[in-house]
Every structure is written in structure tokens, then in C-alpha cells.
Amino acid sequence: MKRASVDEELVRRAQQGDADAFGQIYERYVDDVYRFFYYRTLQTADAEDLTEATFLKAWQGLKRLRVGPELNLRAWLLRIARNLWIDRHRTAKEEAPLEAAATVAASEPNPEAALLEAERGDELAAALAQLPERLRDVIVYRFVHGLSHKETAALLGVNEGHVRVLQHRALQRLRRWLEAQAQED
Amino acid sequence: MTQPPLDEILAQCLDEIRSGRSTVEACLARYPAQRAELEPLLRTALWVAQAEAVRPDPAFRAAAKTRLLNRIRAEEESRRAAVPPVMPQAVTFDLLHRLRGWIRKLQPQQPRRRYAMFWALIFAAIALVAGGGGIAYASTDALPDDALYPVKLALEDAQLLFADPEEDVQLHLEFAQRRLEEARIMAQQGQTEGLERALENYEAHLQAALQLAQQVGAQDPQVWARMAQQVERHQQRLQTMAQVMEQQGLTEAEQRMIQTQERVRQTLEHVHRFMGQHPKDMPSTPPAGPHGPKSDESPMPHPKGPMPTAMPGGKGHGEGRGQGSMPEDGGQNADQDFMSGDATYPQSTAAADTHPAESPKSTPLGTPVPVQGTPENHPEATATCTPAPTQSGDHDASATHTPMPTPTSTTMPAPTMTATPSGDHDQGDMGGGHDR
Numbered sequence: 001m002k003r004a005s006v007d008e009e010l011v012r013r014a015q016q017g018d019a020d021a022f023g024q025i026y027e028r029y030v031d032d033v034y035r036f037f038y039y040r041t042l043q044t045a046d047a048e049d050l051t052e053a054t055f056l057k058a059w060q061g062l063k064r065l066r067v068g069p070e071l072n073l074r075a076w077l078l079r080i081a082r083n084l085w086i087d088r089h090r091t092a093k094e095e096a097p098l099e100a101a102a103t104v105a106a107s108e109p110n111p112e113a114a115l116l117e118a119e120r121g122d123e124l125a126a127a128l129a130q131l132p133e134r135l136r137d138v139i140v141y142r143f144v145h146g147l148s149h150k151e152t153a154a155l156l157g158v159n160e161g162h163v164r165v166l167q168h169r170a171l172q173r174l175r176r177w178l179e180a181q182a183q184e185d
Numbered sequence: 186m187t188q189p190p191l192d193e194i195l196a197q198c199l200d201e202i203r204s205g206r207s208t209v210e211a212c213l214a215r216y217p218a219q220r221a222e223l224e225p226l227l228r229t230a231l232w233v234a235q236a237e238a239v240r241p242d243p244a245f246r247a248a249a250k251t252r253l254l255n256r257i258r259a260e261e262e263s264r265r266a267a268v269p270p271v272m273p274q275a276v277t278f279d280l281l282h283r284l285r286g287w288i289r290k291l292q293p294q295q296p297r298r299r300y301a302m303f304w305a306l307i308f309a310a311i312a313l314v315a316g317g318g319g320i321a322y323a324s325t326d327a328l329p330d331d332a333l334y335p336v337k338l339a340l341e342d343a344q345l346l347f348a349d350p351e352e353d354v355q356l357h358l359e360f361a362q363r364r365l366e367e368a369r370i371m372a373q374q375g376q377t378e379g380l381e382r383a384l385e386n387y388e389a390h391l392q393a394a395l396q397l398a399q400q401v402g403a404q405d406p407q408v409w410a411r412m413a414q415q416v417e418r419h420q421q422r423l424q425t426m427a428q429v430m431e432q433q434g435l436t437e438a439e440q441r442m443i444q445t446q447e448r449v450r451q452t453l454e455h456v457h458r459f460m461g462q463h464p465k466d467m468p469s470t471p472p473a474g475p476h477g478p479k480s481d482e483s484p485m486p487h488p489k490g491p492m493p494t495a496m497p498g499g500k501g502h503g504e505g506r507g508q509g510s511m512p513e514d515g516g517q518n519a520d521q522d523f524m525s526g527d528a529t530y531p532q533s534t535a536a537a538d539t540h541p542a543e544s545p546k547s548t549p550l551g552t553p554v555p556v557q558g559t560p561e562n563h564p565e566a567t568a569t570c571t572p573a574p575t576q577s578g579d580h581d582a583s584a585t586h587t588p589m590p591t592p593t594s595t596t597m598p599a600p601t602m603t604a605t606p607s608g609d610h611d612q613g614d615m616g617g618g619h620d621r
Binding site for chain 2: 017019020022023026027030031034035038039044047048051052055056059060061063122123124125127139142143144146148149163164165167168171172174175178
């Protein structure tokens, strides 16, 4: 059975209140959602909390999800995750400007986080940590989640041409960083 | 022949490699002039794509699933208990049965009532006859921001129209209970406008029940006891909901629920007072909180719009202002109150200061109209639903990581997604306007 068909069936059952079906949806996509947050927060605890919150929000909005051949459950969940991430920044900004500075910093190039991740042996996380959020988003969507240019464009709210430009720029920066790391080693 | 820009060549090569239609070498051979720039970028992309991505800790994965499913099951249970499903056949049969009685009772000297009934029947007819019961059934789960919500309200109105006053009290309270459940869902989804609509309708049902109870309480004092019992349940429910909203950081929703709680508290006070009174001592018009009707001539609220109570029985359907019962400047004042309301929650102010029947936001027959002054996409809609992550710092990130592979392979993993996201209609609820 194709992935999309399985998703359709699971969503239909979950929309009828079948918690087990939603549990299966969780199993299928929890890794994707977790990675989305992990490569942004670079914090396991934050990534876990936000992952859980994403699925809760998904459950609350599930009844409004249209089921059909066009269903793309992963993209839908990643969209929820992205909005949650944006909201988190905005809420932090509104409620505690000083704390927000630290929180939002995670979206900007973060050499300290990169160093920490490199020490942990997670080279990808370390490499992503030094990218600005926009470029990091493109790399994560395209090469970690395997989304197409079109899907990435939809999630970022830009056109495909813009995604191609961002992708090019992001890969250039990553390449430079990897080369610098290799030279240091 | 001019070559496309490098970002397009890169994108094309990546697509072809990922789909297995080409390899790195084949792409480089096709673009020899760009080879020096292109190759490191392709290799980098492959390195990222083949890096074994992090996975959540299995213990978290299992624990989070358990927590999630427990919560979902509890919510489902609570939802089922709060809103008993209405079967379409039962609704249809009940309405037809009542319709016969209504036609017999309808008097020609009640044009206003007849007019209101006519429109309610139109709605009911569309839902029950043209939709073969399907629309009616589908509408039973409709929420304030759903297209079928007006059908749901129309069906409820139809039930009110055909019921006796004693039954009407009970129905108003039952529908009020439904509004509470809708308010809870709307709040959790960050749908501020939907929350406002549900609570406004809730308050109107509550007040209508109080007013009707005064009419029938003389014959059946037990009406007060039953009403007190149910309104107390509403009060507890609202309190719990407000607490949950507070815990989830949904401040606006919490404040709105506290506002409604105050209305419920006032209503309950009156109910308790009436319970101990002889019917002849009761005032002819129920108090409606600080902003409710203040005299016998005040219009009774209709849950959905400007329906003055010119008709007996308090069923509240009319074609507009009724027989001088509404102040001429009612709408203007309401509008002014609304416009000068709290900038952070304009709807709340409108709901508190504006009698539903006077509200400029509603139209006859309850046609949903966007709340004036409310942003189309409430920017905080999803923000308020975001639980703040804890910063425990106890987690060991390294435990969930695996070593990275070296970027040597020339093929990319096949895409796991084939379908593309549809338009924003599906994601709009979650989007909250961020992605547009």
C-alpha cells in the first residue's frame, strides 16, 4: 500500500476519533518533526517539547484536514511545526525581550552551538548551526526531509526560483565551512 | 547558447540525481564550464542528504506517544459526554412531528413569529431535505468557523421554535453546553473569532433560558432547580477550561472565559434567588449582567442576531427591530463601544457591552458576518497555542546521534514524498497566516 494511501486511511480513522490511528501517524512522522526542531534548536529538550506540541496541535486541527489524493501529511505536519517555531519566537519576543534575544539567536549563525555539536560528533548539526535560519530551512527541507523545490517553496512561502537561489547560497556556505573544518583538522 | 544560471543548473542536477535519472559525473559532464563550482556544491548536498539524521530518544518517543494518546482519549471521552450526537433520522422525524403541531397552532395574528419560523424552516429544509439528512448530520460536529455552522444553529433554532416553553428552557441550556464545548476547541486551536462567537452565543442562550424560566417557573418551580443544576455545571466547566487555558498560556482565551464565568455567576445568583421566591415576586425581565437588558422593554437576546422578542415564548426570532423594543441608537452605541474597546481583545468588549440582539456584527437569521475590527488572520492565533518548551537541560543529545557518513556516494536517497501539498485550504488552520 502506498504511503499516501496509508496516510489517507489513518487520517480518516483519526478524524473519527480513533486515537490508535493517530498513534500510527505519530510513529510514521515523529522522526521528521523531531529533526525539524532539532536542527533549529540544537537542543534535545526543546526539540522534544516542540515535537510533542506539534502532534497535539495536529490532533486538534486534524478534523479540518482534507483527505484526498492531494494529501501530504508530512508537509502538513512540517507546516504546523514551522508555525509553532515561528510562534515560539514571537511569543518570546513579546513576553520577554531580553530572553528573546537568546532564543532568537538560535535562528542566526551560532558558532558556539556549532562547536558544541562538532564536539558531540554531529557534524551535520554543527554545519547547520552556522547557517542563518532561512538557509538552514532550505537545507533541512531539501536534503534532510527530502522535499522537492515546490514543496519547500510552499512551506517557506516563496517561489521555486527563490528556493533555488537560497539552496545555492546555503550549499556554498556549507561547503566553505566544511573546507575550513577540514583544514583545521 | 547561453547557459542557465548556476542555481538553476544546481537545482536541475540535484533533482535528476535524486530521482536516479542522472549521476554527479553525468551532470558535471553536461556542464563542463561550471564543473569547478558545481562539483563541490553537489558533493555537499549529497553529504547532507546521506548524513544519518538524528532520531528522537526512544524513551521520549514512547513516553510522548503515551501522553499524547492519553490526552486525546480523555478529550474524546469528554467531547462525547458533552455533546451527544444527534442522528439525522431522529432530527428529521422530530421536526416533522413538531411541524404538524406548529402548523395547527400558528395564528395569523403572529406575523413576526411566522416570519421567523419561515426562515428557520428554510434553513432546516435545506439541511434536512435537500441534503437528505447528510448536511444536518455533518453539521452536528460543525464548529464556529465551519461553513456548516449556520446550518447547525438553524437546526437548533428550528428545535426551539417547535418546542414548548418548558422544553425551550432545557434546549437553551443544552445548546449553551454545546457552545461551551465549541469554545474549548476554538480556544485550543487559537481561533479567537470562533471562540468569541461560541461564547457570545453561549451567553445569549443562557439569558434566553433565564428569561423563559421566569415565564414557566410559575407553573413548574422545578424548572429553577433543574436550571440551577445545569448552570452550576457550566460554571464548573468554564472554570476548568479557564484553568487549562491558563496552563497552556492562552491568555486571551482565559480572559474571555473569565468574562463569561462572571455572566454565569450573575445568572446563577438570579436563579438561586428565584428558586426561593414566590413566582409573583419575580421581576418580569431577567437581569442580564452589567450590560444586559434593563427594563421590560429590553429585547431578549437571540443567540445569533438581532431578534427582538415581540413574540410570546421568548423564542426570539424576528425580522429586525421589534415594535420599539430596541433603542434607536442601540446599534450605534454598540458600535461605538466596540470600536473603543480594549485593543487587545476587541471582540470581548463587544460581547460584554453589546446585547447580542443589538450587535452590529450580526445579521438577521444569524448569517455569519466577520467581526468588525477583527483581523482576518489573527496573528496570535497559533502563537497562543504554543506551549513553552521546558528548558530542563537534562537530556543527552549525543545519545540520539549517530556518526555521520562521509560524502562519497554519487546517488541521493529517493524522495519519500510524491504528493505535493495542496492549496492552503488544508493548512490554513495551522498556518495562521505565517506562510502566506
